[in-house]
Amino acid sequence: MKALIYNKNSDNKIELKEIADPKIINPKDAIIKVEVSSICTSDIHIIQGYVPAANNNIVLGHEFTGTVIETGEQVTKLKKGDRVAVNCITFCGECYFCKRGYINNCQYGGWELGCKINGAHAEYARIPYADTTLNLIPDNISFENALFVGDILSSGYFAAKMIEIQKGDNVAIIGAGPVGLCSCMCAKYLGAEKITVIDISQERLQIALNHSLCDYIINPLTDNIEERTKELTDKRGFDGVIEAAGGKDTFQLAWKLARPNSIVGIVAMYEENQILPLPYMYGKNLTFKTGGVDAIYCKELLELISKGEISTDFLITRRFKFDNIIDAYNIFQNKKETDLKFALY
Numbered sequence: 001m002k003a004l005i006y007n008k009n010s011d012n013k014i015e016l017k018e019i020a021d022p023k024i025i026n027p028k029d030a031i032i033k034v035e036v037s038s039i040c041t042s043d044i045h046i047i048q049g050y051v052p053a054a055n056n057n058i059v060l061g062h063e064f065t066g067t068v069i070e071t072g073e074q075v076t077k078l079k080k081g082d083r084v085a086v087n088c089i090t091f092c093g094e095c096y097f098c099k100r101g102y103i104n105n106c107q108y109g110g111w112e113l114g115c116k117i118n119g120a121h122a123e124y125a126r127i128p129y130a131d132t133t134l135n136l137i138p139d140n141i142s143f144e145n146a147l148f149v150g151d152i153l154s155s156g157y158f159a160a161k162m163i164e165i166q167k168g169d170n171v172a173i174i175g176a177g178p179v180g181l182c183s184c185m186c187a188k189y190l191g192a193e194k195i196t197v198i199d200i201s202q203e204r205l206q207i208a209l210n211h212s213l214c215d216y217i218i219n220p221l222t223d224n225i226e227e228r229t230k231e232l233t234d235k236r237g238f239d240g241v242i243e244a245a246g247g248k249d250t251f252q253l254a255w256k257l258a259r260p261n262s263i264v265g266i267v268a269m270y271e272e273n274q275i276l277p278l279p280y281m282y283g284k285n286l287t288f289k290t291g292g293v294d295a296i297y298c299k300e301l302l303e304l305i306s307k308g309e310i311s312t313d314f315l316i317t318r319r320f321k322f323d324n325i326i327d328a329y330n331i332f333q334n335k336k337e338t339d340l341k342f343a344l345y
């Protein structure tokens with residue numbers, strides 16, 4: 001089969017090559033035909049050498065949907081022909097962490113696909129722990145409709161859950177990238193009454209407004225963020241803040257915007273250490289939560305898409321044939337702010 005391989009010793013770091021088709025190696029595995037996949041910033045981080053856990057010579061990609069073509073002997077919930085959304089985290093469902101819902105720290109799984117083992121950017125993929133890692137796609141939605149369920153939509157939902165939104169809350173989301181935008185739609189679904197999105201890209205802020213994902217926008221380059229926050233929150237600060245940007249100053253911004261006794265949820269990936277200035281935040285009584293996504297809500301999210309409550313379709317701004325995946329990667333790495341996610345067929 002054709003596959004996109006990460007090769008850290010090659011000039012381009014990626015190569016489209018012919019490799020052997022995957023086989024079942026564990027009775028809990030399934031093999032799926034990849035129907036649609038997408039490129040994630042984490043794929044780019046691997047190529048750039050920022051992911052020490054990544055193995056050389058693996059097939060990249062962890063955002064995808066597909067059709068089951070073969071199942072191992074111990075797979076009980078899936079059969080050949082099933083349409084499935086893939087969780088970017090493979091997890092056993094039985095270890096200490098899995099039993100408590102903390103699947104990101106599964107003792108036998110984690111972020112493996114497209115990082116430690118072969119992933120999505122190929123014609124076929126082997127999925128460990130298929131019964132827990134794969135979710136059936138409802139009949140009325142397409143492979144593309146379900147494309148982001150296992151990664152960025154789960155991250156947005158995880159972020160919105162993190163800040164424990166109460167009905168009527170007035171929340172802020174820093175970063176209008178794909179995860180920030182998914183956080184908006186999930187925050188609204190979970191009961192936030194007012195949502196403010198903060199980003200330095202006016203184009204991205206406009207996308208959030210155009211899709212009715214937020215009520216207000218703040219651009220720190222042109223707006224007085226402190227004044228705007230006072231206006232929008234009756235001088236209290238936001239009832240919860242999601243930090244989905246990972247910029248140089250965005251962590252500091254996050255806790256400053258939060259009202260006393262609220263939760264700051266951090267789903268951003270930082271390139272540098274961040275400072276927690278405890279003397280300055282003394283008495284503000286904040287709770288900080290951090291995390292790589294525990295993507296345990298895929299089934300629920302698929303149902304919400306099926307019922308038309310949420311949709312991630314607008315995130316797809318370009319489509320490519322899989323054969324042109326090298327071009328897609330090159331464009332993705334130099335893309336404009338308005339180019340959000342690509343779909344590969």
Ligand SMILES: [Zn+2]
Nearest residue numbers: 040041042151
């Ligand atoms: Zn990802």
Ligand SMILES: [Zn+2]
Nearest residue numbers: 092095098106
């Ligand atoms: Zn586990």
